[in-house]
Amino acid sequence: MAAFPEGAPCWVDAMVPDLEAGKRFYGELFGWTFDQGEADYGHYTQALRDGQRVAALYPVPEGMEGMPPAWSLYFASDDIERTAGRIREHGGEVVTEPMQVGPHGSMMTAKDPGGAVFGVWQAGAHEGFERQYQPGSFGWAEISVRETKGVDAFYPAVFPIEPVAYGDDSVDFVVWQVAGKPVAGRFKLPEGTPDSVPPHAMVYFVVDDCDGAVGTVRRLGGAVRVDPQDSPYGRFAIVEDQQGAAFSVIDPRTTVGEPEVQG
Structure with a gap:
Protein backbone atom coordinates (compact mmCIF):
# COMPACT_ATOMS: atom_id res chain seq x y z
CA MET A 1 0.00 0.00 0.00
CA GLY A 124 9.21 4.01 -5.61
CA ALA A 125 11.89 3.69 -2.97
CA HIS A 126 11.20 7.32 -2.00
CA GLU A 127 7.66 7.41 -0.64
CA GLY A 128 7.63 11.08 0.34
CA PHE A 129 7.51 12.82 3.71
CA GLU A 130 8.75 10.79 6.65
CA ARG A 131 7.65 13.56 9.02
CA GLN A 132 4.82 16.08 8.67
CA TYR A 133 2.49 18.21 10.81
CA GLN A 134 5.28 18.61 13.37
CA PRO A 135 7.70 21.50 13.92
CA GLY A 136 10.19 21.75 11.09
CA SER A 137 8.07 19.86 8.59
CA PHE A 138 5.23 20.22 6.11
CA GLY A 139 1.93 21.29 7.60
CA TRP A 140 -0.37 22.45 4.81
CA ALA A 141 -0.53 23.64 1.21
CA GLU A 142 -2.80 25.78 -0.94
CA ILE A 143 -3.14 26.33 -4.64
CA SER A 144 -3.58 30.09 -5.01
CA VAL A 145 -5.22 31.30 -8.22
CA ARG A 146 -6.99 34.34 -9.64
CA GLU A 147 -9.78 32.50 -11.46
CA THR A 148 -11.47 29.53 -9.82
CA LYS A 149 -14.05 28.20 -12.29
CA GLY A 150 -11.82 25.82 -14.22
CA VAL A 151 -9.63 25.08 -11.22
CA ASP A 152 -12.49 23.95 -8.98
CA ALA A 153 -13.59 21.39 -11.57
CA PHE A 154 -10.03 20.35 -12.47
CA TYR A 155 -8.55 18.95 -9.26
CA PRO A 156 -11.47 16.66 -8.27
CA ALA A 157 -11.47 15.34 -11.86
CA VAL A 158 -7.73 14.55 -11.78
CA PHE A 159 -7.47 13.26 -8.20
CA PRO A 160 -9.98 11.65 -5.79
CA ILE A 161 -10.46 14.99 -4.03
CA GLU A 162 -13.66 16.09 -2.27
CA PRO A 163 -13.94 19.91 -2.09
CA VAL A 164 -15.51 21.56 0.95
CA ALA A 165 -16.10 25.34 0.87
CA TYR A 166 -14.84 27.30 3.88
CA GLY A 167 -14.66 30.97 4.73
CA ASP A 168 -17.07 33.88 4.58
CA ASP A 169 -17.93 36.51 1.97
CA SER A 170 -14.47 38.06 2.32
CA VAL A 171 -12.51 34.85 1.62
CA ASP A 172 -12.93 32.38 -1.24
CA PHE A 173 -11.34 29.22 0.14
CA VAL A 174 -12.00 25.54 -0.51
CA VAL A 175 -10.58 22.70 1.56
CA TRP A 176 -9.72 19.50 -0.31
CA GLN A 177 -10.36 16.23 1.45
CA VAL A 178 -8.91 12.85 0.51
CA ALA A 179 -10.36 9.75 2.17
CA GLY A 180 -12.32 12.08 4.47
CA LYS A 181 -9.29 13.99 5.73
CA PRO A 182 -8.34 17.61 4.89
CA VAL A 183 -5.08 17.58 2.95
CA ALA A 184 -4.78 20.92 1.10
CA GLY A 185 -6.88 23.77 -0.26
CA ARG A 186 -7.65 26.21 -3.04
CA PHE A 187 -7.40 29.91 -2.28
CA LYS A 188 -8.60 32.70 -4.56
CA LEU A 189 -6.16 35.57 -4.56
CA PRO A 190 -8.01 38.68 -3.38
CA GLU A 191 -8.68 41.72 -5.52
CA GLY A 192 -5.72 44.04 -5.43
CA THR A 193 -3.11 41.28 -5.36
CA PRO A 194 -0.14 42.67 -7.33
CA ASP A 195 0.20 41.43 -10.89
CA SER A 196 3.71 40.33 -9.97
CA VAL A 197 2.20 37.52 -7.84
CA PRO A 198 1.40 34.64 -10.22
CA PRO A 199 -0.90 31.69 -9.49
CA HIS A 200 1.16 29.36 -7.35
CA ALA A 201 1.34 26.59 -4.77
CA MET A 202 1.90 27.93 -1.25
CA VAL A 203 3.64 25.53 1.14
CA TYR A 204 3.25 25.89 4.92
CA PHE A 205 5.83 24.63 7.41
CA VAL A 206 4.97 24.05 11.05
CA VAL A 207 6.81 26.06 13.70
CA ASP A 208 6.57 26.32 17.48
CA ASP A 209 6.38 30.12 17.43
CA CYS A 210 5.22 32.01 14.34
CA ASP A 211 6.49 35.40 15.49
CA GLY A 212 9.82 33.94 16.52
CA ALA A 213 10.19 32.22 13.13
CA VAL A 214 9.45 35.50 11.34
CA GLY A 215 12.13 37.19 13.40
CA THR A 216 14.59 34.48 12.38
CA VAL A 217 13.65 34.92 8.72
CA ARG A 218 14.43 38.63 8.95
CA ARG A 219 17.69 38.02 10.80
CA LEU A 220 18.82 35.57 8.12
CA GLY A 221 18.20 38.07 5.32
CA GLY A 222 14.74 36.91 4.27
CA ALA A 223 11.65 39.07 3.86
CA VAL A 224 8.08 39.11 5.16
CA ARG A 225 5.23 39.28 2.64
CA VAL A 226 2.38 39.01 5.16
CA ASP A 227 2.98 39.76 8.83
CA PRO A 228 1.94 37.19 11.45
CA GLN A 229 -1.81 36.96 11.87
CA ASP A 230 -4.27 34.75 13.67
CA SER A 231 -6.68 32.33 12.05
CA PRO A 232 -8.88 29.40 13.06
CA TYR A 233 -6.12 27.11 11.75
CA GLY A 234 -3.19 28.71 13.52
CA ARG A 235 -1.05 31.84 13.64
CA PHE A 236 0.75 32.16 10.32
CA ALA A 237 2.86 34.44 8.15
CA ILE A 238 3.99 34.46 4.53
CA VAL A 239 7.72 34.96 4.10
CA GLU A 240 10.58 34.63 1.62
CA ASP A 241 13.99 33.11 2.09
CA GLN A 242 17.06 35.23 1.42
CA GLN A 243 17.00 34.15 -2.26
CA GLY A 244 13.35 35.03 -2.85
CA ALA A 245 11.50 31.68 -2.57
CA ALA A 246 8.15 32.26 -0.85
CA PHE A 247 6.60 29.97 1.77
CA SER A 248 4.51 30.18 4.92
CA VAL A 249 5.14 29.35 8.55
CA ILE A 250 2.32 28.36 10.87
CA ASP A 251 1.86 27.51 14.53
CA PRO A 252 -1.25 25.30 14.40
CA ARG A 253 -1.57 25.23 18.19
CA THR A 254 -2.33 28.95 18.37
CA THR A 255 -5.81 29.27 16.90
CA VAL A 256 -8.35 32.10 17.05
CA GLY A 257 -12.00 31.65 16.05
CA GLU A 258 -13.81 28.79 14.40
CA PRO A 259 -13.69 27.80 10.69
CA GLU A 260 -16.65 29.00 8.65
CA VAL A 261 -18.06 26.01 6.78
CA GLN A 262 -20.41 26.93 3.95
CA GLY A 263 -23.55 24.90 3.56
Whole structure:
Protein backbone atom coordinates (compact mmCIF):
# COMPACT_ATOMS: atom_id res chain seq x y z
CA MET A 1 0.00 0.00 0.00
CA ALA A 2 1.33 3.47 -0.91
CA ALA A 3 2.40 5.70 1.97
CA PHE A 4 0.16 8.54 0.72
CA PRO A 5 -3.31 8.24 -0.79
CA GLU A 6 -3.69 9.50 -4.32
CA GLY A 7 -4.27 13.27 -4.37
CA ALA A 8 -2.61 13.97 -1.03
CA PRO A 9 0.48 16.21 -0.87
CA CYS A 10 3.45 13.89 -0.48
CA TRP A 11 6.56 16.02 -1.06
CA VAL A 12 7.93 19.54 -1.47
CA ASP A 13 11.19 20.87 -2.84
CA ALA A 14 12.73 24.25 -3.58
CA MET A 15 14.86 25.37 -6.52
CA VAL A 16 17.42 27.94 -5.35
CA PRO A 17 20.31 29.72 -7.10
CA ASP A 18 22.75 29.05 -4.24
CA LEU A 19 22.34 25.63 -2.66
CA GLU A 20 24.77 26.21 0.20
CA ALA A 21 23.06 29.49 1.13
CA GLY A 22 19.71 27.69 1.09
CA LYS A 23 21.04 25.00 3.40
CA ARG A 24 22.30 27.61 5.86
CA PHE A 25 18.98 29.49 5.85
CA TYR A 26 16.64 26.52 6.28
CA GLY A 27 19.03 24.69 8.56
CA GLU A 28 18.89 27.54 11.06
CA LEU A 29 15.20 28.33 10.58
CA PHE A 30 13.81 24.78 10.82
CA GLY A 31 16.64 22.78 12.37
CA TRP A 32 17.19 20.84 9.15
CA THR A 33 20.23 18.80 8.31
CA PHE A 34 21.00 17.70 4.77
CA ASP A 35 22.19 14.63 2.95
CA GLN A 36 24.90 14.67 0.33
CA GLY A 37 23.15 15.64 -2.90
CA GLU A 38 23.82 13.25 -5.76
CA ALA A 39 25.50 14.73 -8.83
CA ASP A 40 23.64 12.23 -11.03
CA TYR A 41 20.38 13.85 -9.90
CA GLY A 42 21.43 17.49 -10.25
CA HIS A 43 22.73 17.72 -6.66
CA TYR A 44 19.19 17.20 -5.39
CA THR A 45 19.68 17.50 -1.64
CA GLN A 46 17.19 16.09 0.86
CA ALA A 47 16.48 17.91 4.09
CA LEU A 48 16.06 15.97 7.32
CA ARG A 49 14.55 16.85 10.67
CA ASP A 50 15.58 14.47 13.45
CA GLY A 51 16.77 12.07 10.77
CA GLN A 52 13.47 12.02 8.87
CA ARG A 53 12.97 13.31 5.32
CA VAL A 54 10.94 16.51 5.23
CA ALA A 55 11.80 18.35 1.97
CA ALA A 56 14.58 18.93 -0.56
CA LEU A 57 16.61 21.75 -2.08
CA TYR A 58 18.34 21.76 -5.44
CA PRO A 59 20.32 24.30 -7.46
CA VAL A 60 18.86 25.91 -10.57
CA PRO A 61 19.61 23.42 -13.39
CA GLU A 62 21.95 24.33 -16.20
CA GLY A 63 20.06 26.09 -18.96
CA MET A 64 17.41 27.41 -16.55
CA GLU A 65 19.46 30.28 -15.11
CA GLY A 66 17.26 33.23 -14.31
CA MET A 67 14.30 31.12 -13.22
CA PRO A 68 12.92 32.57 -9.98
CA PRO A 69 13.51 30.56 -6.79
CA ALA A 70 10.35 28.72 -5.74
CA TRP A 71 8.92 25.96 -3.60
CA SER A 72 7.09 23.17 -5.46
CA LEU A 73 4.31 20.92 -4.21
CA TYR A 74 3.82 17.30 -5.30
CA PHE A 75 0.59 15.32 -5.17
CA ALA A 76 0.71 11.53 -4.83
CA SER A 77 -0.34 9.38 -7.77
CA ASP A 78 -0.90 5.63 -8.04
CA ASP A 79 -0.36 5.76 -11.82
CA ILE A 80 1.47 8.80 -13.13
CA GLU A 81 0.70 8.13 -16.79
CA ARG A 82 -3.01 7.93 -15.99
CA THR A 83 -2.75 11.16 -14.00
CA ALA A 84 -1.05 12.88 -16.94
CA GLY A 85 -3.92 11.80 -19.18
CA ARG A 86 -6.50 13.20 -16.77
CA ILE A 87 -4.61 16.49 -16.54
CA ARG A 88 -4.77 16.91 -20.31
CA GLU A 89 -8.37 15.73 -20.52
CA HIS A 90 -9.61 18.25 -17.95
CA GLY A 91 -7.95 21.41 -19.19
CA GLY A 92 -4.53 21.28 -17.59
CA GLU A 93 -1.12 21.27 -19.23
CA VAL A 94 1.67 18.76 -18.78
CA VAL A 95 4.82 20.87 -18.39
CA THR A 96 7.32 18.05 -17.80
CA GLU A 97 6.38 14.61 -19.09
CA PRO A 98 6.38 11.71 -16.60
CA MET A 99 9.91 10.48 -16.04
CA GLN A 100 11.53 7.77 -13.99
CA VAL A 101 13.90 9.01 -11.29
CA GLY A 102 16.04 5.93 -10.83
CA PRO A 103 14.66 3.61 -8.14
CA HIS A 104 13.18 6.53 -6.23
CA GLY A 105 9.92 6.90 -8.19
CA SER A 106 8.43 8.82 -11.11
CA MET A 107 7.66 12.53 -11.36
CA MET A 108 6.07 15.09 -13.62
CA THR A 109 5.07 18.74 -13.45
CA ALA A 110 1.84 20.26 -14.69
CA LYS A 111 -0.13 23.48 -14.82
CA ASP A 112 -3.78 23.75 -13.78
CA PRO A 113 -6.35 25.80 -15.76
CA GLY A 114 -5.69 28.78 -13.47
CA GLY A 115 -1.98 28.80 -14.24
CA ALA A 116 -0.58 27.31 -11.01
CA VAL A 117 2.24 24.81 -11.47
CA PHE A 118 2.32 21.65 -9.36
CA GLY A 119 4.14 18.33 -9.32
CA VAL A 120 3.00 14.72 -9.28
CA TRP A 121 4.97 11.90 -7.65
CA GLN A 122 4.49 8.15 -7.98
CA ALA A 123 6.47 6.56 -5.19
CA GLY A 124 9.21 4.01 -5.61
CA ALA A 125 11.89 3.69 -2.97
CA HIS A 126 11.20 7.32 -2.00
CA GLU A 127 7.66 7.41 -0.64
CA GLY A 128 7.63 11.08 0.34
CA PHE A 129 7.51 12.82 3.71
CA GLU A 130 8.75 10.79 6.65
CA ARG A 131 7.65 13.56 9.02
CA GLN A 132 4.82 16.08 8.67
CA TYR A 133 2.49 18.21 10.81
CA GLN A 134 5.28 18.61 13.37
CA PRO A 135 7.70 21.50 13.92
CA GLY A 136 10.19 21.75 11.09
CA SER A 137 8.07 19.86 8.59
CA PHE A 138 5.23 20.22 6.11
CA GLY A 139 1.93 21.29 7.60
CA TRP A 140 -0.37 22.45 4.81
CA ALA A 141 -0.53 23.64 1.21
CA GLU A 142 -2.80 25.78 -0.94
CA ILE A 143 -3.14 26.33 -4.64
CA SER A 144 -3.58 30.09 -5.01
CA VAL A 145 -5.22 31.30 -8.22
CA ARG A 146 -6.99 34.34 -9.64
CA GLU A 147 -9.78 32.50 -11.46
CA THR A 148 -11.47 29.53 -9.82
CA LYS A 149 -14.05 28.20 -12.29
CA GLY A 150 -11.82 25.82 -14.22
CA VAL A 151 -9.63 25.08 -11.22
CA ASP A 152 -12.49 23.95 -8.98
CA ALA A 153 -13.59 21.39 -11.57
CA PHE A 154 -10.03 20.35 -12.47
CA TYR A 155 -8.55 18.95 -9.26
CA PRO A 156 -11.47 16.66 -8.27
CA ALA A 157 -11.47 15.34 -11.86
CA VAL A 158 -7.73 14.55 -11.78
CA PHE A 159 -7.47 13.26 -8.20
CA PRO A 160 -9.98 11.65 -5.79
CA ILE A 161 -10.46 14.99 -4.03
CA GLU A 162 -13.66 16.09 -2.27
CA PRO A 163 -13.94 19.91 -2.09
CA VAL A 164 -15.51 21.56 0.95
CA ALA A 165 -16.10 25.34 0.87
CA TYR A 166 -14.84 27.30 3.88
CA GLY A 167 -14.66 30.97 4.73
CA ASP A 168 -17.07 33.88 4.58
CA ASP A 169 -17.93 36.51 1.97
CA SER A 170 -14.47 38.06 2.32
CA VAL A 171 -12.51 34.85 1.62
CA ASP A 172 -12.93 32.38 -1.24
CA PHE A 173 -11.34 29.22 0.14
CA VAL A 174 -12.00 25.54 -0.51
CA VAL A 175 -10.58 22.70 1.56
CA TRP A 176 -9.72 19.50 -0.31
CA GLN A 177 -10.36 16.23 1.45
CA VAL A 178 -8.91 12.85 0.51
CA ALA A 179 -10.36 9.75 2.17
CA GLY A 180 -12.32 12.08 4.47
CA LYS A 181 -9.29 13.99 5.73
CA PRO A 182 -8.34 17.61 4.89
CA VAL A 183 -5.08 17.58 2.95
CA ALA A 184 -4.78 20.92 1.10
CA GLY A 185 -6.88 23.77 -0.26
CA ARG A 186 -7.65 26.21 -3.04
CA PHE A 187 -7.40 29.91 -2.28
CA LYS A 188 -8.60 32.70 -4.56
CA LEU A 189 -6.16 35.57 -4.56
CA PRO A 190 -8.01 38.68 -3.38
CA GLU A 191 -8.68 41.72 -5.52
CA GLY A 192 -5.72 44.04 -5.43
CA THR A 193 -3.11 41.28 -5.36
CA PRO A 194 -0.14 42.67 -7.33
CA ASP A 195 0.20 41.43 -10.89
CA SER A 196 3.71 40.33 -9.97
CA VAL A 197 2.20 37.52 -7.84
CA PRO A 198 1.40 34.64 -10.22
CA PRO A 199 -0.90 31.69 -9.49
CA HIS A 200 1.16 29.36 -7.35
CA ALA A 201 1.34 26.59 -4.77
CA MET A 202 1.90 27.93 -1.25
CA VAL A 203 3.64 25.53 1.14
CA TYR A 204 3.25 25.89 4.92
CA PHE A 205 5.83 24.63 7.41
CA VAL A 206 4.97 24.05 11.05
CA VAL A 207 6.81 26.06 13.70
CA ASP A 208 6.57 26.32 17.48
CA ASP A 209 6.38 30.12 17.43
CA CYS A 210 5.22 32.01 14.34
CA ASP A 211 6.49 35.40 15.49
CA GLY A 212 9.82 33.94 16.52
CA ALA A 213 10.19 32.22 13.13
CA VAL A 214 9.45 35.50 11.34
CA GLY A 215 12.13 37.19 13.40
CA THR A 216 14.59 34.48 12.38
CA VAL A 217 13.65 34.92 8.72
CA ARG A 218 14.43 38.63 8.95
CA ARG A 219 17.69 38.02 10.80
CA LEU A 220 18.82 35.57 8.12
CA GLY A 221 18.20 38.07 5.32
CA GLY A 222 14.74 36.91 4.27
CA ALA A 223 11.65 39.07 3.86
CA VAL A 224 8.08 39.11 5.16
CA ARG A 225 5.23 39.28 2.64
CA VAL A 226 2.38 39.01 5.16
CA ASP A 227 2.98 39.76 8.83
CA PRO A 228 1.94 37.19 11.45
CA GLN A 229 -1.81 36.96 11.87
CA ASP A 230 -4.27 34.75 13.67
CA SER A 231 -6.68 32.33 12.05
CA PRO A 232 -8.88 29.40 13.06
CA TYR A 233 -6.12 27.11 11.75
CA GLY A 234 -3.19 28.71 13.52
CA ARG A 235 -1.05 31.84 13.64
CA PHE A 236 0.75 32.16 10.32
CA ALA A 237 2.86 34.44 8.15
CA ILE A 238 3.99 34.46 4.53
CA VAL A 239 7.72 34.96 4.10
CA GLU A 240 10.58 34.63 1.62
CA ASP A 241 13.99 33.11 2.09
CA GLN A 242 17.06 35.23 1.42
CA GLN A 243 17.00 34.15 -2.26
CA GLY A 244 13.35 35.03 -2.85
CA ALA A 245 11.50 31.68 -2.57
CA ALA A 246 8.15 32.26 -0.85
CA PHE A 247 6.60 29.97 1.77
CA SER A 248 4.51 30.18 4.92
CA VAL A 249 5.14 29.35 8.55
CA ILE A 250 2.32 28.36 10.87
CA ASP A 251 1.86 27.51 14.53
CA PRO A 252 -1.25 25.30 14.40
CA ARG A 253 -1.57 25.23 18.19
CA THR A 254 -2.33 28.95 18.37
CA THR A 255 -5.81 29.27 16.90
CA VAL A 256 -8.35 32.10 17.05
CA GLY A 257 -12.00 31.65 16.05
CA GLU A 258 -13.81 28.79 14.40
CA PRO A 259 -13.69 27.80 10.69
CA GLU A 260 -16.65 29.00 8.65
CA VAL A 261 -18.06 26.01 6.78
CA GLN A 262 -20.41 26.93 3.95
CA GLY A 263 -23.55 24.90 3.56
